[in-house]
Amino acid sequence: MTTLLPNYLGGRWQTGTGAGSALHDPVSGQALVRVDATGLDLPAGFDFARRQGSAALQSMTYGARAALLVQIAQTLQKHRDAYYEIATANSGTVRNDSAVDIDGAIFTLGQYARWGAALGETRALRDGDAVKLDKDGLFQSQHLQVPRTGLALFINAFNFPAWGLWEKAAPALLSGMAVVVKPATATAWLTQRMVQDVVDAGILPPGALSVICGSAAGLLDNLQPFDVLSFTGSADTAALIRSHPAIARQSVRANIEADSLNSALLLPDAAPGTPAFDLLVREVVREMSVKSGQKCTAIRRIFVPQAVYGAAADAIATKLAKISTGNPRNEAVRMGALVSREQYQSVQQGLQALSTVTQVLYDGRAQPLIDADPAISACHAPVLLGARDADGAQAVHDLEIFGPVATLLPYRDLAHAQALAERGQGSLVASLYGDDAQMLADSARALARSHGRVHVVTPAVAQVHTGHGNVMPMSLHGGPGRAGGGAELGGLRALDFYHQRAAVQASPEVLQALGL
Structure with missing residues (x-):
């Protein structure tokens, strides 16, 4: 019997109650491990991520959250050899191809750590300069960006189980949003192992990082208006996601990456x-x-x-x-x-x-x-x-x-x-x-x-x-039309997705007190 990989949700490890799906070696066909998310209490887990994970992250400054990304990158580097073994077994990649995924993930984390450190000890981002709303400048408008109060749900594709997680999670965590990742079942092992290593290292606050492996019906049903969703996959699935009430009615912010010729x-x-x-x-x-x-x-x-x-x-x-x-x-x-x-x-x-x-x-x-x-x-x-x-x-x-x-x-x-x-x-x-x-x-x-x-x-x-x-x-990753219309990375532009832009209209003294 193959090992059943646990999920991490609500600040604790838990296994599904079903038989699960086997992950295979694509060369030999051998069953490697199993994943299952049957019976997980998604509403409670999502609520924990918002109330505990996002809240704890947003009590920190950008610089403090950047320091967490440094620790995550160091932890992944420490276990890098194990990730290569998993990639070979579960994704069937030669070493150079595994490096694109694994080392690319670590590099991206390090890059966002450096950018985040430069943002310093602030908790909101200035968006342009203040502009006068009266002729004497006694009443002005200042745009700013503040972290959204919900969680970031990632539904990822099978081809990049490492980079696909961290290229999204790096700007999300830096922005102060808790992450829930649902990796593609076929190659979920590497994603699950990376999350396990980060959790075991005690780097992030409880609820800041969760992983759900296997089929998890109802994920989108539990999204709330201030959450965000990032999806990478087929255009057909993307169309279904766009029609879900959470997106269509509650205006949950969604980033889609789909087919691309x-x-x-x-x-x-x-x-x-x-x-x-x-x-x-x-x-x-x-x-x-x-x-x-x-x-x-x-x-x-x-x-x-x-x-x-x-x-x-x-x-x-x-x-x-x-x-x-x-x-x-x-x-x-x-x-x-x-x-x-x-x-x-x-x-x-x-x-x-x-x-x-x-x-x-x-x-x-x-x-x-x-x-x-x-x-x-x-x-x-x-x-x-x-x-x-x-x-x-x-x-x-x-x-x-x-x-x-x-x-x-x-x-x-x-x-x-x-x-x-x-x-x-x-x-x-x-x-x-x-x-x-x-x-x-x-x-x-x-x-x-x-x-x-x-x-x-x-x-x-x-x-x-x-x-x-x-x-x-x-550089920007995303594309218009059938490519999904999404936008990821692009330096600190990636933080836009996880922030709410607002205009504060007030006296210059009040705007100065914002600390931007």
Whole structure:
């Protein structure tokens, strides 16, 4: 019998009353642990988080809460090796891919700790300067931001069980809001273990951090008007969340990150043989293979000038052929598994759906897996598709295959390329490759209308750019339209979501006494 992982809610560890769901090794299929949230008293747990967790956090200053983030990062660093073992077992990732999740989480915590320390010993944030409401300035208006009094509920995706928690929790805790995280069941083990280590270290006040693993019906039913909800997942689930009475009627603030058909665009000046062309090829291959393509920011569509379509296909295929797929415990393996056999079937179904409008340019499935049984494992080799009629291949602009799959598409001119990118109906990120600064700037400005981030790669930044798919805490993460319309990170901008903006109208003496 596998171990049943406990939930942490209401300031205590407690297990569900059901049989629970098993979490599996996506390579061997072996059951690892079980999770269950049946029978948890959600109303009492949420109330405890608000009354005890948020209240205790908000009795502190930003600087004091920043110091808590430092301690959390130190605790996670201490247990880092254990997290790598869990990631390999439960997510099927090779060590470098686990680092994106685990080390990325620790880095983000550290960054928000530094930003928070700079806010000092205040309990509210100034929002602009005071403005006069009368001609003599005896009565003025000062906007400020104060922490919301509720809790922050995170419903997270399966692909980043570590970073997905802490990139949200870092600004939430710094803002003074208690966190309740519901990780995706398939990979909940790592999230649960990190919360356990932080709780055991006694860093946070009781109720400031809770974790609910497994199916937990009724989570949204227990949200109240001053709570916030952050969701990462499918557009279909996001639509259901938006229609829930807590969101639709009580105006619970919600941040949604959903589907995203991200793009890489090669500019006309980047001909085969140029450094910019090679940079696109390298980044496409990296984005297809890191975490087996299971990143919300991964490149799904590759736009190149019509004249270089064949050369780009050959160059990308050549590099993809060097990607070895299989058991991440084998040192010869460069790309591990998808998170589950169900996700493997989803990728297969996606490929079937796109087969009517694309052709296969490279199929890594022809190569044998290393140290993995194809009948059992969730290992899936990279597949490069192509469609010479980029306008007619509508399915490519509609369907996101969440795995190591991308489609190469030719364009006539830059206006056509930009229009094709916008066919994604709103995306998290697009990357541009070229060496003409003005052309790149014009393209970046055009794509900014439909993307949350535009990543521009030139030969001058070849060794220092952070990567198309890497989400840095300094930059915005989110996107318009089908990407969810949300916004996370972006430095201290992330704190906006967890604060209430208000205008205080008073005399200058009263405004001065606010201590902003």
